[in-house]
Amino acid sequence: MDNNLENEKIEIDLLIQAIFRKYGYDFRNYAKASLSRRVQQRLSRSNLKTISEMQHKLLYDQSFFETLLLDLTINVTEMFRDPYFFKAIRTSVIPELKRQPFIKVWHAGCSSGEEVYSMAILLKEEGVAQTARIYATDTNEAVLQEAEKGIVSIGKMQQYSRNYMDAGGMSSFSDYYTARYESALLNKTLRKNVVFSCHNLVTDGVFGEMDLIICRNVLIYFNDELQNHVFGLFRDSLCPGGFLCLGSKESLMFTQCSDDFEIVAEREKIYRKKGKRG
Amino acid sequence: MEGVVKSKYRAVVIGASSGGLKALKTILSVLPGDFALPVIIVVHRHPNADGYMEESLDHKCTLSVKQVDEKEKIQNGVVYIGPPNYHVLIEDTRIFSLSVEEAVNYARPSIDVLFESAADVYGPELVGVVLTGNNDDGVRGLQRIKRRGGLTVVQTPETAEAESMPKAAIAAVDPDHVLPLKEIGPFLNGLSIFNIQ
Numbered sequence: 001m002d003n004n005l006e007n008e009k010i011e012i013d014l015l016i017q018a019i020f021r022k023y024g025y026d027f028r029n030y031a032k033a034s035l036s037r038r039v040q041q042r043l044s045r046s047n048l049k050t051i052s053e054m055q056h057k058l059l060y061d062q063s064f065f066e067t068l069l070l071d072l073t074i075n076v077t078e079m080f081r082d083p084y085f086f087k088a089i090r091t092s093v094i095p096e097l098k099r100q101p102f103i104k105v106w107h108a109g110c111s112s113g114e115e116v117y118s119m120a121i122l123l124k125e126e127g128v129a130q131t132a133r134i135y136a137t138d139t140n141e142a143v144l145q146e147a148e149k150g151i152v153s154i155g156k157m158q159q160y161s162r163n164y165m166d167a168g169g170m171s172s173f174s175d176y177y178t179a180r181y182e183s184a185l186l187n188k189t190l191r192k193n194v195v196f197s198c199h200n201l202v203t204d205g206v207f208g209e210m211d212l213i214i215c216r217n218v219l220i221y222f223n224d225e226l227q228n229h230v231f232g233l234f235r236d237s238l239c240p241g242g243f244l245c246l247g248s249k250e251s252l253m254f255t256q257c258s259d260d261f262e263i264v265a266e267r268e269k270i271y272r273k274k275g276k277r278g
Numbered sequence: 279m280e281g282v283v284k285s286k287y288r289a290v291v292i293g294a295s296s297g298g299l300k301a302l303k304t305i306l307s308v309l310p311g312d313f314a315l316p317v318i319i320v321v322h323r324h325p326n327a328d329g330y331m332e333e334s335l336d337h338k339c340t341l342s343v344k345q346v347d348e349k350e351k352i353q354n355g356v357v358y359i360g361p362p363n364y365h366v367l368i369e370d371t372r373i374f375s376l377s378v379e380e381a382v383n384y385a386r387p388s389i390d391v392l393f394e395s396a397a398d399v400y401g402p403e404l405v406g407v408v409l410t411g412n413n414d415d416g417v418r419g420l421q422r423i424k425r426r427g428g429l430t431v432v433q434t435p436e437t438a439e440a441e442s443m444p445k446a447a448i449a450a451v452d453p454d455h456v457l458p459l460k461e462i463g464p465f466l467n468g469l470s471i472f473n474i475q
């Protein structure tokens with residue numbers, strides 16, 4: 001192997017160790033390719049010469065670590081991403097949930113909240129907002145603070161509005177926000193039943209008795225072993241008959257937990273935990 | 279099998295943008311069933327595109343053509359196309375990873391992201407090909423491939439439906455080969471056959 005290449009790989013492994021030991025964030029079982037890309041990117045934007053120098057800086061400078069944390073936890077998200085997924089929630093999941101007096105929803109890896117607000121809009125239109133409670137979690141506190149504000153850049157609203165319509169929206173998307181200069185402020189009432197909190201899927205435990213778990217585009221960043229761990233966590237956090245939703249390129253099939261679930265919609269990545277509600 | 283010399287190359291990556299589907303048909307349709315390398319492709323397309331591209335290419339080719347799956351193992355003689363709206367990266371263990379990180383130069387999937395990641399894994403055993411397109415995606419990726427000792431190939435701009443992308447690549451990289459569209463397939467085939475003696 002090219003000598004530089006080999007050294008860079010060693011340096012990245014050591015960097016990941018340093019982050020874990022110093023700050024407790026465990027990236028050791030994340031998929032390496034993306035981590036390495038993000039570290040290299042940060043390096044080229046800094047005045048540091050090597051990843052080893054970056055490691056030194058990160059140990060002694062907490063604010064630099066926080067910047068790097070934002071790089072490593074990729075926080076890109078949008079409202080009603082994959083509209084056909086939200087449409088399937090309306091047709092295949094909501095009718096089942098409607099039979100219950102109370103609904104608990106968990107968005108794991110909710111980033112800055114766009115997906116959560118999308119779900120809140122959908123639940124409202126389906127007439128179950130009053131009986132639902134949404135737990136929205138992420139490992140990254142900075143994005144959770146963003147999520148709580150509910151502010152989206154106005155430039156994105158046109159695309160979100162299109163997504164909303166494609167997702168079976170029943171009203172006008174502009175009913176859900178007020179425009180202020182460059183930003184759109186999402187209606188406060190949407191987050192009335194939403195609780196934002198910090199939860200790390202690698203190091204934290206079960207989040208109990210959920211009816212619906214949505215974890216999209218988070219598991220793509222994990223290796224097989226960690227994916228299996230998290231699938232186990234989701235299985236144990238769901239009620240029997242509860243739903244699990246993944247991102248469009250993620251799948252529960254061929255994992256250690258596939259026998260515990262049945263497929264509701266394979267293209268939309270909606271699964272249901274086996275067993276009857278007690 | 280004995281008598282099979284270890285090949286010099288382990289993978290081919292291809293990037294294309296506008297005019298890409300047609301160009302890919304021309305190239306892939308001449309690759310024979312015993313083509314010995316994986317072919318990994320990123321084409322710019324609409325975020326909500328369906329599987330039409332994969333199907334129509336699969337129909338045209340002897341090799342099987344499929345969309346990249348998350349954490350899928352890379353196999354020789356298979357043509358992989360990056361899914362719409364995701365970047366494609368390659369792990370050291372020769373499996374695919376996907377990412378939704380920001381578009382790079384307005385592109386997701388980005389050719390640069392695939393090429394850079396592939397160059398880091400395959401080093402000198404990689405062949406990178408830049409085809410038709412209306413932007414300059416692929417430039418940084420091809421530079422990385424060159425830096426890591428891989429082979430760089432660009433379509434002759436005059437034979438491209440959109441010239442900017444091959445032109446930008448030629449200007450920035452000084453590629454090892456600049457080939458007319460019709461010759462790229464046979465050229466790749468030559469590299470692959472060359473490997474088995």
Ligand SMILES: C[S@@+](CC[C@H](N)C(=O)[O-])C[C@H]1O[C@@H](n2cnc3c(N)ncnc32)[C@H](O)[C@@H]1O
Pocket residue numbers: 073074075076077078081108109110111112115137138139140143199200201202203215216217218247378
């Ligand atoms: C690409 S975003 C996905 C956002 C949203 N679910 C979507 O699909 O649009 C991935 C999110 O996962 C979070 N994440 C990464 N590792 C995590 C972990 N170990 N525990 C909880 N969240 C994590 C990141 O902070 C980031 O906000």
